[in-house]
Amino acid sequence: MITRRRLLGVAGASGMLATAPALFDVAFAADGYINITAGPSKTKLINADTADSALWLYDNSTPGPEIRATIGDRIKVRLINNLEEPTSIHWHGLRIANEMDGxxxxxxxxxxxxxxxxxxxxxxxxxxxxxxxxxxxxxxxARGLYGPLIVDEQKPTFDKDHDLTIVIDDWRVKNDGSFDIESLGNLMDWSHGGRLGNWLTVNGESRPTLELKRGEAYRLRLINAANARILDLDPNRFGAKVLAYDGQPLEDVTAPLYAPMLLGPAQRLDLVVIPEENFALEELSGDRPFEFAYFQVKDGAGTTEPVRYPRPNPLPEPELDKAKVFEIDMTGGAMGRFTETVYKGQVLSNEDMRRTGQIWAFNGVANLADDPFFSVQQGETVVLAVKNDTAFAHAMHVHGHHFRVIERSGATVDDDKPWRDTFLIGPDQVVKIAFVADNPGKWLFHCHMLEHAAAGMNTWFQVG
Ligand SMILES: [Cu+2]
Known part of the structure; x- marks a missing residue:
């Protein structure tokens, strides 16, 4: 198994000064649609001297092109499938019409x-x-089919030069530096912590260097695009503050930060930093900090006017006293408590579990059943009380809605209970989330460690 030590070892060989990795711009078709083509691509993941990686990318770029819009805009994307298998695009964290959820x-x-x-x-x-x-x-x-989508405020709070998108991925590469295809679908990953990589990239490059101007305020938009890796970060190390979690700005950006700050798969973290000296983004779960992006600070004009922060989006506030409460017991996986598991209406035997790869469950049901896990009327407040009865951490994602984490066993919940679309839950923890089910349709609730979702941690609920 590839360990975190290997991640450190392989990546330690890097350290070349690179320029800031540019993100591709989208191409508009004559009818106003953005054409995005999913297709196979040959890319060098580590550096120009390593073997080609056979990836699947959007528009031949990793990450895919940055889609940029202003709040209230209509986004029109034509997905063209040049892959050898079916696909679709999910717009993660966007509270949009159900038939567009992908x-x-x-x-x-x-x-x-x-x-x-x-x-x-x-x-x-x-x-x-x-x-x-x-x-x-x-x-x-895992093969690379993802990209950033940034929605600006009506009057953007940071200009283009001070607003940086940082898409982080961990890839599993072989000794020749090429993407490891053969280990995709490995049941060991599915039953343990998911597919962990041994090579980190930022906007598709290895340890890039970005230039910043001293004394000027920057917005750093971190996106964790890894299949399963939780990143341990500490923005205190370079004096940053949190602007937003999962796309939703905070009321109070000056609050002190806890450390390490965990950024789970699919989660986003917007930071504001006014750099005085060079600093790095570091992953802190190993024996020593692992640097994956470097910021070189040059003299600038300095901040002459106060920093403007984005305001919270108007989200419907949960009414806890009227909430419908649903309990979810997460089971399965290696070293997990054994429970009878139903998949497609059938109780699984041990042999069935191996054959179908269904080894995790919510309330004893693996993956999507014909009936929704729960149904509510549009506008009702939902509380999900989620108990992690497994030996692993999970990153739980609700489609179509943002929620507040209202309770977390064994930990203090921030006073202002920030909105999220994905929450982390540790082994034996109970986490309660609340949201107003205001968006009609069929919505997924699943683990965003993508191997766990495929192996059973996947259900759906009906609104309206
Ligand atoms: Cu999981």
Whole structure:
């Protein structure tokens, strides 16, 4: 098994000064659609001297092109599938119409090879979001099918030069530096902590250096696009403050930060930093800090006016006294408590589990059943009380809604209970989240460690 030590060892060989990795711009078709093509691509993941990686990318770039819009805009994307298998795009964290949510098999038919699908939706919130494949995500996202989606405020609070998107991914590479295809779908990963990589990239590059101007305020938009890796960060080390979690700005950006700050798969973290000296983004879970992006600070004009912070988006506030409460018991995986597990209406035997790869469950049910896990009326407040009865941490994502974490066993919950679309839950922990189910349709609730989702940690609920 590839360990975190290996991650440190391999990456330690890097350290070349690179320029700030540029993100690709989108290409508009004559009809106002952004054409995005999913297809195979040959890319060098580590540096120019290493072997080619056979990836699947959007528009031949990793990450895919940055889609940029202003709050209230209509985004129109035509997905063109040049892959050898069906696909679809999910717009992670965007509270949009259900039929545009992009979940193959639940909200749309998968887009077959050679075919197209037109996404067309209005963006209700300003913030940092991302898009990624949502058919066999464990395979398609691991191979590179994702990109950033940034929604600006009506009057952007930071100009283009002070607003940096930082897409982080961990890849599993072989000794020749090429992407490890053979280990995709490894049941060991599925039953343990998911597919962990041994090579970190930022905007597709290895330890890039970005230039900043001293004394000027920058917004850093961190997006964790890894299949399963939780990043341990500490923004205190370079004096940053948190502007937003999962795309939703905080009321109070001056609050002291706890450390380490965990950034789970699919989560986003917007920081504001006014640099005085060079600093690095470091991953802190190993024996020593592992540097994955470097910021070189040069003399600048300095900040002459006060920094303007983005305001919170208008989200419906949960009414806890009227809430419908649903309990979810997460089970399965290696070293987990054994429970009877039902998959597609059948109780699984041990042999079935190996054959189907269904080894995790919510309340004893693996993956999507015909009936929703729960149904509520539009506008009702939902409380999910989630108990992690497994030996692993998980990153739980609700589609179509943002929620507040209202309770977390064994830990203090921040006073202002920030909005999120993905929450982390440790072994034996109970986490309660609350949201107003204001968006009608069929919505997924699943683990964003994509191997766990494929192996059973995946369910759906109905609104309206
Ligand atoms: Cu999980």
């Amino acid at each position: 979940v193959s098999g639940l909200t749309q038919e998968p887009v077959m090879p050679g075919e197209q699908f037109e996404y067309n939706f209005v963006v209700p919130d300003a913030g940092t979001f991302w898009y990624h494949a949502h058919n066999k995500s464990w395979n398609q996202v």
